[in-house]
Amino acid sequence: MVAKLTETERVGLASLLPSWSQTEGRDAISRSFRFADFSEAWGFMNRVALLAEAQAHHPEWSNVYNRVDITLTTHDAGGLSANDVTLSKAIDAIRP
Numbered sequence: 678m679v680a681k682l683t684e685t686e687r688v689g690l691a692s693l694l695p696s697w698s699q700t701e702g703r704d705a706i707s708r709s710f711r712f713a714d715f716s717e718a719w720g721f722m723n724r725v726a727l728l729a730e731a732q733a734h735h736p737e738w739s740n741v742y743n744r745v746d747i748t749l750t751t752h753d754a755g756g757l758s759a760n761d762v763t764l765s766k767a768i769d770a771i772r773p
Contacts, residue, residue: 679751679758687757694765696773700748704756705737706765710745710772718745721772728767734760 681704682690690697690706697706712718718740725747729735737748749765751758 679754679760681751681754681756681758682762686759690757690762694762694769696769697749697765700750703748703750705748705750706757706761707746707748708765708768710747712743712745715740715742718743721745724771725768728771729764732760732764732767734764736764 694706697708699705700707710718710721712721722738722740722745725736725738734751737750739746747768749761750756751760754760
């Protein structure tokens with residue numbers, strides 16, 4: 678099982694992942710993405726799905742037209758883990 682991030686590991690999250698924010702009321706991080714249209718948003722989701730599947734770590738997400746909202750948490754760990762950091766960095770590499 679993957680362990681939750683320690684308090685020490687959490688201290689640097691804001692600078693490590695500046696585009697992500699703490700999800701209110703949850704031990705999770707979230708980010709919203711905007712695109713030119715639905716097709717571009719869907720293409721982004723396809724790329725993220727491939728990354729997530731390769732990492733065996735899957736996001737909570739929603740899509741409305743040109744917006745994709747992603748929340749990352751590790752359910753098996755009961756909150757944020759290194760898996761969330763790894764996936765968020767990979768997502769940021771696709772769409773900074």
